[in-house]
Amino acid sequence: MVVKNIKKYPNPNPNGRFLIDCPGCKERKEYHSKGYCYKCYKKYSWKSKEIKCKSCGRLRPHKAFGLCGGCHTRLHHYDLTLSYNARKDHNISLEKLRQITKICASCGFDKLIALHHLDGNRKNNDNKNLIGLCHNCHKMIHTYQYYEEIKENLRKKGFDVTQVHPTNYVKK
Numbered sequence: 001m002v003v004k005n006i007k008k009y010p011n012p013n014p015n016g017r018f019l020i021d022c023p024g025c026k027e028r029k030e031y032h033s034k035g036y037c038y039k040c041y042k043k044y045s046w047k048s049k050e051i052k053c054k055s056c057g058r059l060r061p062h063k064a065f066g067l068c069g070g071c072h073t074r075l076h077h078y079d080l081t082l083s084y085n086a087r088k089d090h091n092i093s094l095e096k097l098r099q100i101t102k103i104c105a106s107c108g109f110d111k112l113i114a115l116h117h118l119d120g121n122r123k124n125n126d127n128k129n130l131i132g133l134c135h136n137c138h139k140m141i142h143t144y145q146y147y148e149e150i151k152e153n154l155r156k157k158g159f160d161v162t163q164v165h166p167t168n169y170v171k172k
Contacts, residue, residue, distance in 0.1 A: 006035055090115060091125050104134040106141075106153045114138045119163045128160060 009019040009028065020031045024040025032038040034045050048061035053068040055075065060068030067075065083094040090097070101113035113132040117124060131154070133141065140146035155161045 100130050101132040104137055105131040106137040106150050109134040
């Protein structure tokens, strides 16, 4: 819907656009497009182009580079998010996190690896305290039933398990 006869009002901001009485919200706001303020234009007139995502193949609103929003974030912003979280949560660099989580210290699995603090202190980021564990071994080290088994695996592989602290047990 394009409004042809728009009553224009002067804007007190010399750098802003002229003011209009927006038909959507019924308030006097800066003109954006098609007779609406910015918020109402986005709500009533603007439609995102639907595309078939290059990555996932689903029909979704276009974000950038021929990708949907989820794939765009995963492909272009994953490293930034991972780096930020490594600094925020563990106070370590992304390179150090990747080096530690390359392979599970207990079983050798190399697909999905989590960071584990041996002494249970999340603020102690000493190299001897950080190890990578697959999600299965990580859950097992926090479960009373399997704690000793994982601790023994780590001891055999040369890790100093004297500092391993039995925290956050899940009793089964």
